[in-house]
Amino acid sequence: MALLEVEDLRVAFGASTAVDGVSFAVEQGKIVGLVGESGCGKSVTSLAVMGLLPRGRAAKGRKGDQPVQAAAEEVAGGSVKAAVAAPQAVPAGGGRRRGGGADVSGRAVFDGTDLLSLPPAAMRRRRGKDLAMVFQDPLSSLNPVVPIGRQITEVLERHRGLKGDKANKEAASLLDRVGIPDPVRRLKEYPHQLSGGMRQRVLIAIAVACAPRLLIADEPTTALDVTIQAQILELLKDLVDHEGTALLMITHDLGVVAGMCDEVNVLYSGRVVESAPVRELFARPTHPYTVGLLGSIPRLDLPLHEPLTPIRGSIADVIRWKDGCAFAPRCDRVADACVAGEPALVGSAHAHRCVMAEEVA
Amino acid sequence: MSTEDHALQDESPQVPVQRTAEPELPAASADPALLEVEDLKVHFPIRRGVVVERTVGHVRAVDGVSLQVAQGGTYGLVGESGCGKTTFGRAVLRLEEPTGGRVRLGDDEVTSLKGERLRKFRSRMQMVFQDPLGSLNPRHNVDMLLSEPLKVHGVGSKEERRKLAVETLDAVGLPKTVLERFPHEFSGGQRQRLGIARALMLRPDLIVCDEPVSALDVSIQAQVMNLLDELQGEFGLTYLVIAHDLAVVRHLSDRVGVMYLGKLVEEADSESIYEHPRHPYTKALLSAVPQPDPEKEATRERIILKGDLPSPANPPSGCRFRTRCPWAQDICAEQEPEWREAASGHKVACHFDL
């Protein structure tokens, strides 16, 4: 049985559905990718699994209720700062507003327990310890007025009961492990004194402080330069290889997916449209959306000035899944069958949600 | 964790290249360069003090960059954040005051223009911004956005301006029904089309595209890149494309320059630079780009650079890249490498032939 099994996850903010029945599994020591463009529901999925969405109607709209804001705060236990206004993490196009909150349903079974049905206090105990998260924007996820050493020891204290010198030593060795030179000196520094890459390493150090069994990385390298991205990806891979951590990787970058992931789920408009082992997906992309994405990226390994074949329209050109395939308005293969009701996810190892797949292939 | 396992230390040559005194070759192509930048410098003073401000140093954002862009060509300037590429683009357009150097567009010296003459001259060079929403005034509708450049340059009557706006909208693939709409009513890709349309309104010779697609979704990036391609032919445009994404630059450009810490480290035709990168930084950059192909990813040789970008206020002595270079030798700290032509049309600033 997989370490994390998400089944039929749905998240709605008021009238708009951000995640519309997503299922996937992450096994111990594996890297699973959730791929898609803005608004596809990939970030909301991860926030829901982490229990970091403001709860539905019952929950009161607290001031400045941004899911990510609360999220960053919760993850490391208090001192990690709340000012992530990260709109990237909150997909566009919906009517979610403060006071709205999310209605979450489905199951996210982690090691036998359904995380979605856990009471908030129990979930809080698990966060940071059993599952941890790394966000896109390292600067706003760290508290600017607390030295990074303190931000790490806080987690160690809370989840592992380490105090004083012991905690400091452990913090230094964590920084060393994520490749920060001169860690003892760095402990006293503040986030603004570090470069973007260093900050992301600190966040990863915080995330892995309690040796979580599942790490969720939400666009961990999007804000970083390509040479720094290479360093961070190497680090994450190393963690998975040596610690057996499971990694759920959320990204829009198919290059990162190809290099990192074992399994890939492609999301469009809140649903998985294609799901396959990484080699299989890139060798035989089946859903027109996946094909379109692959045709849209300029590549270094193709002949110069090879024309791109973009997907037409934008994510605003979408129809409701209950009416047909949400991708149909942008799809070149669209047929009558595409708008004749809900398309199902077919296949097991390599699954896709396209009624025309057989005929085209 | 060690980050430099993959550094190819053993391959580094031990002897600096003997340089033969080659005379500067005149450009082989018949096309004269439309844009010529010579030794452009932009230094920002670092000021300290509360009551009396004094200058305690300079951030050398751009520190002596020379390049030429051929008429109708696309020059791609690539580099990581903080390398000075954005400042360079703005200095070329005189949106940032150059500290030194010359910029020539056609027969005109851009760097010597002042006041009203500079303002008038701006119609010949335009810019496309990274953030399509931020670069459009939220209170102006499309009609106002597009007709303003014409109005301030005294082009046409109200009807003519509107007609030109509709034509340009058509060229960027937007219907004329959008004229009355405001920027926030569009999607990211459409906004970028508007930004491009606005830059086109004055039918400029040169367009500087600063990260034209990096704020867009993958599927939209391709649309915008194809559009830039089409418009280049249709309007006879010359592009200076500034981007951090090597694949984007490769796709759009026919000549590419790589910038590091305020200077060019390598410049060549796209084919040559991507097939045979000669500067260690270019090699590292190229090796760091993840490929959307798992088979290739499994075998991709990565040169993982150690450390971060040094401060441009206090660049390293000698070669600026030496602090992160896997091949660095003693000479790199002592001498600044010459900007030399390593092969025909392929310039590089490195002591070694790698």
Added chain:
Amino acid sequence: MTIAKIEKLDRLIEASVSAREAQTGSLLRQSYRRLRRSPMAVTGAVIVGLFVVVAILGPWIAPYDPTAQTWGREVFLNRNIFPGPRAENWFGLDHLGRDMFSRMIVGARQTLLVGVVATLIGFVAGAVIGGVAAAAGTFGGRWGERVEAVLMRTVDVALAIPMLLLALSVAALMGPSLSTVMVAVGVAQIPIFARLLRGSMLAQAHSDYVLAAVSLGVPKGRIVVSHILPNSLGPVIVQATLVLATAIIEAAALSYLGLGNPDPGSAEWGTMLADAQRFLSGAPQLAIYPAVAIIVTALGFTLLGEAMRESLDPRLRSQE
């Protein structure tokens, strides 16, 4: 693709869009919706609305002439006899036997007038100073930077003087009158508006759309007037609501100190408060009515202003 298929797709897209649009809309509409849902805004709006209606209609809804000493014979100052609330005088009588309720109602107009005019003076003068400073500093080259420095240092100095003291000095120069109060309070607000508009304009001046305008060759004056200014006024207008609250209190304070309308018959909340002071032990209600009115009105404007500021906060706006 067949025409029918395209039509069907369009219809389905339409359906999906309208399902989402129920929740979104233009930025202003979103702000308005947030405002309407905020209890703070609603309370503020109700108070302000009531106050404005009363202020405008005052003379017509007041049951009696506020200056007529109709019941003068029923008040005995030295014996502390002030008839309290009763059927014909809801708020009772003041020390000269005038109807308190009518005086309160008519006084609202003066308070509103002083508040609005004072705020307008502060707004206009402050906006001019702040606007000129920001424009000069951004586009005026080295000379402009000097103009900006001089203007803003002056404003800083003015800001360092306590507002009441500043107002008192102005009032002392002009002698007591209603316009004194307006000018005094208005002048005291100038620095706030100047700083606010300048800050707001500088933030806009560094935005990409202003850079775009420069690169298009839009003349500097036009950039300031048609690009920077319209996008900078929002926070300043919101601030004006908050300043109105302060202005009302300040104006009352100045009147209380005897710098307001010298006509003893005029009904003004601050003057009424000052008058009531002498009879505080015998008839505290005379002080309580105007005091509560001043506080509640100021509170109304503050609530509304704060709620507006929050609703316009870009961090709370949805992305698309």
